[in-house]
Structures are given as structure tokens and as C-alpha cells.
Amino acid sequence: MRDVTTTPVDITPAPPAIEVPDLAELAEISRRFEHRPASAIVAWAYDRYGDDLVLAASFQDCVLVDIVYRTVPDVEVAFLDTQYHFAETLWYVEQVKARYGLNLNVIRPDRAPDDLWHNDPDACCRARKVEPMRRALEGKAAWMSGLRRAESAARASAPLVSYDVSRGLVKVNPIATWSDSDVAGYVKDHDLPVHPLSERGYDSIGCWPCTRPVGAGEDARAGRWAGLDKTECGLHL
Numbered sequence: 001m002r003d004v005t006t007t008p009v010d011i012t013p014a015p016p017a018i019e020v021p022d023l024a025e026l027a028e029i030s031r032r033f034e035h036r037p038a039s040a041i042v043a044w045a046y047d048r049y050g051d052d053l054v055l056a057a058s059f060q061d062c063v064l065v066d067i068v069y070r071t072v073p074d075v076e077v078a079f080l081d082t083q084y085h086f087a088e089t090l091w092y093v094e095q096v097k098a099r100y101g102l103n104l105n106v107i108r109p110d111r112a113p114d115d116l117w118h119n120d121p122d123a124c125c126r127a128r129k130v131e132p133m134r135r136a137l138e139g140k141a142a143w144m145s146g147l148r149r150a151e152s153a154a155r156a157s158a159p160l161v162s163y164d165v166s167r168g169l170v171k172v173n174p175i176a177t178w179s180d181s182d183v184a185g186y187v188k189d190h191d192l193p194v195h196p197l198s199e200r201g202y203d204s205i206g207c208w209p210c211t212r213p214v215g216a217g218e219d220a221r222a223g224r225w226a227g228l229d230k231t232e233c234g235l236h237l
């Protein structure tokens with residue numbers, strides 16, 4: 001006898017599919033750019049993504065801002081104002097903004113200052129960095145960051161171009177291959193303004209409650225969340 005029992009059909013609409021780019025192509029592009037200038041990677045990204053490309057700048061220096069603005073001057077720059085930046089960082093943002101006439105988007109958290117950084121720094125970073133970054137990148141296709149392999153062991157294998165799975169965006173790290181001396185040389189050669197704290201031992205500059213200067217021989221990011229088992233804020237997964 002024929003089986004006429006039926007299985008209930010799930011009629012819940014499927015979530016809209018995220019268009020995932022060709023990952024093999026991205027990996028190939030990343031490999032191809034390993035020995036090309038950072039400006040070539042920026043030009044490729046703008047050519048492909050146009051106004052759907054954002055530069056997320058931390059403003060601990062302005063090397064990538066300078067490269068991007070020499071190559072594609074209209075790119076939107078996003079800055080996360082966590083409400084815990086050093087006064088020197090906010091001053092530096094204004095200097096760089098005026099120098100380049102930045103198309104600057106300042107994004108702030110949806111909460112007042114509190115003590116979450118002390119009690120639960122992961123939750124604090126989610127509220128003051130990760131969630132605002134989600135808003136900054138909403139509707140975009142790709143983002144650029146100044147992340148470099150030399151900054152820490154956790155970043156040592158960062159690709160130049162990859163797919164940011166958590167955000168469904170292409171991520172571009174144009175200066176991923178640069179050493180600390182490459183950065184210092186570029187700053188000197190192009191007479192770039194320098195963040196006041198970088199001359200006082202702050203090799204990596206984040207929020208004031210979670211940043212200290214580093215000593216000789218330490219990783220640049222050793223002063224971030226020092227004493228905690230935490231090395232990243234969640235922006236660069």
C-alpha cells in the first residue's frame with residue numbers, strides 16, 4: 001500500500017540570503033597584492049566597491065588616511081567615539097580632519113558613560129565599539145582598516161583582503177604587511193602629524209581606561225587591557 005502520510009512543511013520564510021563573494025577570488029587577490037604598494041590595494045577596493053567602501057580609522061596615526069586620501073579622496077572615514085578616548089586622541093582627530101578635509105562619520109554608543117569597562121570589558125567593547133561599528137558599516141559592501149601583522153602575534157597572519165564573516169562584508173587591510181619602521185619611515189617622509197601619546201610610549205592607542213604605554217621589547221599592543229586575558233576588542237575577528 002502506498003504511504004500517504006505527510007511530513008508537516010515548515011512555511012517560515014527563509015531569512016534573506018547574504019551574498020557571499022567568491023572567497024577563492026578574494027584569497028587570490030590578497031596573495032597578488034602581497035608585494036604591491038598599499039595605494040594599489042586601496043585603488044582596487046575603491047574601483048570595486050566605490051561609495052560602499054568605508055575606512056575605519058583609529059587615529060593613533062594617519063598613515064592609512066594619508067594613503068587613502070592621496071588615492072581616493074572622497075572615501076568615507078568612520079571613527080568610533082567610545083566616550084573614553086584620551087583628550088589627545090580627540091585633539092588629533094581634529095588636526096587630521098582639518099588637514100585632509102575628511103568625509104568623517106563619528107559614531108557614538110547608545111549609552112552614557114558607565115563602569116562597564118571595569119566590570120566587564122568584553123561587554124563594554126561590544127557596546128562601545130562592535131555595535132557602533134555595525135551601524136557605521138550598515139548598507140556598505142567593504143571596509144578598510146589599518147591593522148598590521150607586526151602589531152601582535154594574534155594579527156601575524158592577517159590577510160590583505162578577506163571576507164569578514166561576522167559582518168557579511170569584504171575587509172581590506174592595505175598596510176597589513178608593514179613593519180613598525182615602515183610606518184615610522186612613511187610618517188617622516190610625508191611629514192605627517194604625530195599623535196602626542198605615541199611620543200610618550202603608547203605604541204597602540206585605545207581608550208584611556210584600557211591602555212598603558214609599552215616598555216622596550218613588548219608588543220605594540222601589550223599595553224591594551226594589560227593584566228587581562230583580552231587582546232582584541234572584537235572589531236577584528
Ligand code: SF4
Binds near residue numbers: 233
Ligand atoms: S577599550 Fe576599554 S573602555 Fe574602550 S570600549 Fe573596550 S573595555 Fe570599554
